[in-house]
Amino acid sequence: MQQVFKRPEALKDVQTHFCPGCHHGTIHRLVAEALDEFGLQKRTIGIASIGCSVFLYHYFDIDVIETPHGRAPAVATGVKRAKPDSFVFTYQGDGDLAAIGTAEIIHAANRGEDITVIFVNNTTYGMTGGQMAPTTLLGQKTSTSPYGRKSEKEGFPVRVTELLSGLEGVAFAARTAVNTPKNLMDAKKQIKKAFQYQVEGKGFSFVEVLSSCPTNWGMNAVEANERVGREMCEYFKLGVFKDTAGI
């Protein structure tokens, strides 16, 4: 009997702090599988952000730098320029990347830094208690929009992947989800593609992954998983938005 599914080597065999059904664990595994596939574990420097993604260094068996809130792309820029032979990726949530870190991500992308960004969008601030994020959907109730987000007061949810696709410096940009096996397989493919861009030195690559946050959405794991397909995929369309090298 042969083992057909096992834990990737780049992922430590430890218990995570994520809530039941949280997609962070799934996305961690997909990133670790991509690191394994390209044999990058020894020369990878992961850049962790602030949020539930903060414990990257506990869960990945790679070198990790923990950065101040939103500054992961700036730190990644420094690491990649100082050590061009290293493989550098950031792993950021929407509160980190799309709110406090907007300046950093836009300018790192516009400069076409040779790094990869994994952007986990769960439409809320997960770690701090479910506050409204720039990506919160209209009508969505959060602890700081108890009557639902309204466009007149709080504006519209930011589509970060489309926004970055418009920049010349971006080589690859895609949005994926992990709510169904089909979407998950596609997410795996796009993360590997993004890594390949950096391995081949082809420039800035960006993958957004839609994720659930059962606890802050006030749902159980299965309901939250369904919401990703029902509501999030409607507004945040999945697909490859930019693929300059056509890998």
Added chain:
Amino acid sequence: MPKIEIDELRCKGCGLCATVCPKKCIVLSEQINNLGYTIAVLDEAGGACVGCALCAEMCPDVAILVFK
């Protein structure tokens, strides 16, 4: 004969594995693990596991290993 192994110390009982199993052979049990979660178990009464690994792919905690 394909089979899966669910690590009961890692399972958080989210049930995502059960929603994607084509043979409906994973069920949430009443067994409680050391973290207080009711864990998923393999129950092949309705249909045997075919080793498709969809459950393992969906599991956010990498708690399922698949053998074929």
